[in-house]
Amino acid sequence: MxxxxxxxxxxxxxxxxxxxxxxxxxxxxxxxxxxxxxxxxxxxxxxxxxxxxxxxxxxxxxxxxxxxxxxxxxxxxxxxxxxxxxxxxxxxxxxxxxxxxxxxxxxxxxxxxxxxxEYVFGAAKKYQDFVLITLGTGIGGGIFIRGDIYGGVANFAGEVGHMKLVPEGRTCGCGLNGCWEAYGSATAMIKRAQGLVAMGKKTSLSSVPEINAKVIFDEAKKGDEIALEVVEEVCHYLGIGIANLIHLFNPEAVVVGGGVSQAGDFLFERLRRYTSLYTKTEMFETCTIVPAALVxxxxxxxxxxxxxxxxxxxxx
Amino acid sequence: MxxxxxxxxxxxxxxxxxxxxxxxxxxxxxxxxxxxxxxxxxxxxxxxxxxxxxxxxxxxxxxxxxxxxxxxxxxxxxxxxxxxxxxxxxxxxxxxxxxxxxxxxxxxxxxxxxxxxEYVFGAAKKYQDFVLITLGTGIGGGIFIRGDIYGGVANFAGEVGHMKLVPEGRTCGCGLNGCWEAYGSATAMIKRAQGLVAMGKKTSLSSVPEINAKVIFDEAKKGDEIALEVVEEVCHYLGIGIANLIHLFNPEAVVVGGGVSQAGDFLFERLRRYTSLYTKTEMFETCTIVPAALVxxxxxxxxxxxxxxxxxxxxx
Structure with a gap:
């Protein structure tokens, strides 16, 4: 062995x-x-x-x-x-x-x-050209091209979390603003939910011990309208970023990992729906959006x- | 021969x-x-x-x-x-x-x-990893990775003009909205200038026979404030898109072609300034932004x- x-x-x-x-x-x-x-x-x-x-x-x-x-x-x-x-x-x-x-x-x-x-053991075994994104504290990325990681000139390629998606948008931890991860990361999701709770919106999230991404998804699944609004908003922004990756890389797959990817079909159904709305049809159709196998x-x-x-x- | x-x-x-x-x-x-x-x-x-x-x-x-x-x-x-x-x-x-x-x-x-x-004859002879963008009616793109065009799974890669940069933004000719080319193309530039003229803004553009990208740059260079505003706005959006390309591809160079690229240093000084503002420092520093050699x-x-x-x- x-x-x-x-x-x-x-x-x-x-x-x-x-x-x-x-x-x-x-x-x-x-x-x-x-x-x-x-x-x-x-x-x-x-x-x-x-x-x-x-x-x-x-x-x-x-x-x-x-x-x-x-x-x-x-x-x-x-x-x-x-x-x-x-x-x-x-x-x-x-x-x-x-x-x-x-x-x-x-x-x-x-x-x-x-x-x-994912390429060697997981969800991307059969792909040569794919993008992995990890949804967690930030949004990380790894880009496979022709069966190997593409690093660019200084191995910095794949900084997907710092695509600017919102001109004059939210400040990001990196110092730039409008970055994808300021809208689509677990951190962004939690901040948004905390803000809505602090405003006094009627939501089951106001009585949970700690607001995290899992709790927000769980409450949304149970029908809490505010939690669902947060999920829809995050998925809208995730869809924009994934659509951009598809337009640029025309990948066989976008593999979504990180803790947030554990939310299952409830997440992936929305990711696919929003991404589809923002992507050229022929490019959306040649790309599959799948959860990472390794968590x-x-x-x-x-x-x-x-x-x-x-x-x-x-x-x- | x-x-x-x-x-x-x-x-x-x-x-x-x-x-x-x-x-x-x-x-x-x-x-x-x-x-x-x-x-x-x-x-x-x-x-x-x-x-x-x-x-x-x-x-x-x-x-x-x-x-x-x-x-x-x-x-x-x-x-x-x-x-x-x-x-x-x-x-x-x-x-x-x-x-x-x-x-x-x-x-x-x-x-x-x-x-x-550009790779064989022009401005990208010495690069293996670069992105070419062409600024014209739309914004086109060609992506070089490891010394060859990267086409993706169906040869659609490099649809840079349809990166979504503005959520709920301007409608694009492709049917999507908020696309880069709805903000950064010559077409977008002309529409914006025409709109300002139609509003009655005081500008030398109101007395030219035909508003095109060259005329807008020429009037901006001469000091017309409205023309300059249009140029700054377009360069701001071009900078956002180029910053995104740098974050994703970490290229040695972004080569800018198409008719608009003829505007010279007046354009490139602004492209570099805005791109720098929107890009991680170490990634901006490893990338050069140059005009295409072939027009x-x-x-x-x-x-x-x-x-x-x-x-x-x-x-x-």
Missing amino acids: EVFLGIDMGGTAIKLGLVSREGKLLKSFQVPTRAETQDRQVIVDNIKNAIRSALGGWEKVLAIGIGVPGGVDKKHGIIRFMPNIQALENYSLAEDLEKSFGMPVAIDNDANNAARG NDAGVMGSAALAIMTLEHWGK | EVFLGIDMGGTAIKLGLVSREGKLLKSFQVPTRAETQDRQVIVDNIKNAIRSALGGWEKVLAIGIGVPGGVDKKHGIIRFMPNIQALENYSLAEDLEKSFGMPVAIDNDANNAARG NDAGVMGSAALAIMTLEHWGK
Whole structure:
């Protein structure tokens, strides 16, 4: 059995998983990142120890893939910026780990890896040209073209969340305004619902312990009119952004991942309806909008997919 | 000397040009399309006669490229829809011409060919990943990825003019609303200026024989405030669209062609300024915004570039 190690780096925790070529998660665990030390050597040693634990007893691990929340010079395996773990910026992490463990190591942005995960193991196995969007705190994107991630000149491509969809629109966390994620992310959805509750609108959302995307969908499904209004509004904006992606990429599929994608048909029926309204007919008809297959462990599985694709391209 | 034949099909005229590998236009002429006959055989014979005239005396023509204003199944050389010359829809034109003339024949959408022209002969020679936009009646687009046109699943990719930039915005000729080209095309610019003139705004545009994009730029350059307002507004929207393209494609360059691109630095200074405002800094900094090199004969030169790229990929 061929086994690959996928690592999902976050500001708080490093998640590791051994994954078979067929996509079975054989072993997984996590360790604290220790980013708060702001000490590169401490964090790198921490990663190496975790990798040693992961590899222990598995002789057939062939490659390591790492996903990070930041900008990566993929060619050289160097993280260029990563606000949550700045100590690792501009360090040849891949090269260091290759020397330490004697196997290929690749690093990329976590949204790109999420797309790789769907391509290798998940909902995009049969597609060569597709766009993955992840709906969560923000809106991330990974673009597959001719069977591989398209990164553009500096591996920044796929910043779908910062398409400007509303001139003079809402301020986005990035500093720009009118960005897609200021309208279509879980964060945007929650803010909108909180605003309506604060205004005193009659809604079941005013009596829930915590408003999150799942609760809003659940209340909308039960018939709460305000929750439904929030869902329709978010899906309208999601439809605009997906329509734009279809007009630009003419993809075989748009794969929708992230926590919000768990809302099921109630979400997807609306996404398809709004997207259809905003897309040229012949282009809508050649594209399918589907949920991502990987949700839990998507980070680790995506990184394992990077490891697999790296090994396949090794030496080519 | 290697020579290629580029053909630019329009509803009114078919333009033909013999072009050297180095990009010299050796001979060019045009014939009426005869689309009004709505007779496939008449139009095809017409094309063949024109090709015979073009080839006469040139023994070293190696391939033929054709650009059409429509949707093309490039793989099979079949025009799927072309509102201006419907008689040629769903006909194996490339195959027919290959048999008749004994050389490779390729057909593609004219916006894709415009991008090929810039790649082979023009402003994008040194780029592998770039987006060409053409500002004219509408806004067309051609997307280069890893040194070749990216067409997507049905060769519809690059419909940049129909990105929705303004929710509930102006109606577009395509039937959708809020499309980029309803705000950033020459047509949009002219309509906006006409509206301001009709309202009785004090402007030199009210005394010109015909309002077109060139006149609006010329009057703005001379200091007419209303003309300048129209230019600023259009550049604001062009900046939004270009920013979106940069966020999605992280290209080395955005090449701007079409008649409007002739407005020179007065236009490009504004395009860069607005785009910069709407783009993440690190992504703006890795992208250059440049005018297309081919304007006159762009259609024929783009089709010749298709012929050259087709021959290079032949048999691969």
